[in-house]
Amino acid sequence: MKLIYFAWVRERVGKAEEEVMPPASVTTVAELMRWLGSRGEEYAHAFEHPKSIRAAIDKSHVRPDTVIAGAREIAFFPPMTGG
């Protein structure tokens, strides 16, 4: 699946997007964040406070308990500050 990062999540991870293949045990958005946090120092820093990160699957807002099966694109970003 494709992951996209925005704002400070992007800066901390050090890339705007990437392709990943999480293990089958990773089934929800919250679990995906936990798994990403274990992938290295940058990721640990980016995902250290999962409650302050929002997610979207295929361009729709989702909650942490949303199942990721079938997702093509998952985005992680801070709470929005537009307008």
Added chain:
Amino acid sequence: MQTKVRLQSEEFDAAAEAAALTRGRADIGAVVTFTGICRGAESGEPIAALTLEHYPGMAEVEITRHVEEAKARWPLMGVTVIHRHGRITPGENIVLVVTASSHREAAFAAAEFLMDYLKTRAPFWKQVESKTGKTWVEAKGADDAAAARWQNPSGREAAE
């Protein structure tokens, strides 16, 4: 019913957009125009610019979804939403919401609803550029509270 949603890096003309919504029509009795402008200072500190990052594929879809919701909740005759992205300097426009209806109540309520949702649900992130460096703007609890009041199905009453 005229609906326009536009994301762009260029500046826009709020007056021209409002005029375009009512041109040649005699059924519209109320137009509300809200323009969000880049301030020259944040918390008393002067800023050089704001940079707005956005999620290109999602921002337009998300704004359009809320425009559709506004149209379902109020008898609107026209809606225009323009949101800029990229680097914006103090005094420049950031966002525009124009709502048109036969009476003012619907136009005011729909404009406020759309702004509250743009602040908290549209995938944009503001970064402040000042002489001390660049910092991401933190989301405000007050904005979340402003958006939450519209979740009450009675709509306008909940906002008062």
